[in-house]
Amino acid sequence: MWPKETDWTSLKFGVEIEFIGGEPEHLELLPGWVMSLDERQIDETGEESGSELKTPPLLWGEREQIAVMLERLQAQGAAVNWSCGLHVHVGLEPWGERILLPLLDAALAYQHALRALLRTAEHRLLFCPPVTAEMRDRCAAEASEDSVRRRGRPQSHRCGINAAAWFDIGTAEIRYANGSMDYQEILRTVQLCLRFIAAVGAGHKLSGKPHELAALLGVPARGYPAPIAPPCWFRERTWLDNALIPLLAPMAGELVPGGEIHHILPYADGLSVAIEGDDGRLRRYALELPAAGWNIVRRIP
Incomplete structure (x- = not known):
């Protein structure tokens, strides 16, 4: 049912911790924790690195598990950089599907304030765009x-x-936080997300101003993971993507039905275009840049 008052500490939550470095294949995991080895980040040289560590559904009283796993990660030499994010899932069990429209209304009203509190790095906005009225x-x-x-x-x-996470695993996911391996920063982020969802579930009126939103939720206005500036070469890669994707999008749809361009990279004698299909798989193609039109050279394994 909605609205319904719920103690925020009774809500289940999960955290996805992105990192670079370490030895993710060999990390000893607590029961229920998952290492998503296919979720790689980008190190300072542009190579794929690290992974994404996922908690099981936790209660606030079980948060010390996060400290244990952070200590193990750091002992392996893992770290965060500009390519890493921190995502928090909050279970919607007390309200079920009835909370979806109120959640979208809350997003339209407060998403910019929440993003400002969590200090989302500008280059990470691609991974957490705003909810729209059309949605x-x-x-x-x-x-x-x-x-x-x-x-x-x-x-x-x-x-x-x-809100799409509801249809997948029964949660709302808040994706604004920058990457962190600092236990206190992660706890502040989790508490902010839990209290925000609890307030939406209770039908409380909040504020679109960051400091007022924090005060109404009873959370700090500061102390969340800091943004990390990307290197120049990554900004240039982003500009390349933004310039070429509109030109290559029709070709992507022909090569992979329903496909969308994930990224574009320089390749020997041309470009490597990665296209994600409806099945979530990436397919890469090598393209030449001749004087007239694009030539598809081959599929890249």
């Missing part, structure tokens, strides 16, 4: 994962306040 209208007409999913770039399918 809210689609969900009101027919609640489905597609109704709250963005199209155009696979990295931008999930909004900063990601």
Whole structure:
């Protein structure tokens, strides 16, 4: 049912901790924890690195598990950089699907304040775009994962306040936080997310001003993971993507039906274009840059 008052400490939550370095294949995991070895980050040289560590559903009283796993990660030499984020899932069990429209309304009203509190790095906004009024209208007409999913770039399918996670694992996901391996920063972020969802579930009126929002939620206005500036070469890669994706998007749809361009990289004698299909798999193609039109050279394994 909605609205319903719920103690925020009774809500289940999960955290996804992105990191570089370490030895993720060999990390000793606590029961229920998962290392997503296919979720790689980017190190300072541009190579894939690290992984994403996921908690099981936890209660606030079980948060010390996070400290244990952070200590193990850091003992391996793992760290965070500009390519890493911190995502918090909050279980919606007390309200069920009835909270979806109120959650989208809250996103439209407060998402910019929440993003400002969590100090989202500008280059990470691709991974946490805003909820739109059109999404809210689609969900009101027919609640489905597609109704709250963005199209155009696979990295931008999930909004900063990601209601689509309800249809997958029964949660709302808040994706604004920058990467961190600092236990206290992570706890502050988790508490902010828990209290925000509890307030939305109770139907409380909040504020679109960051400091007022923090005060109404009873959380600190500071102390969340700091943004980390990316290197120049990554900014240049982003500019390349932004310039070329509109030109290559029609070709991507022909090569992979329903496909969307994930990223573009320089390649020997041309470009490497990675296209994600509806099945979530990446397919890479080598393209030449001749004087007239694009030539598809081959599929890259």
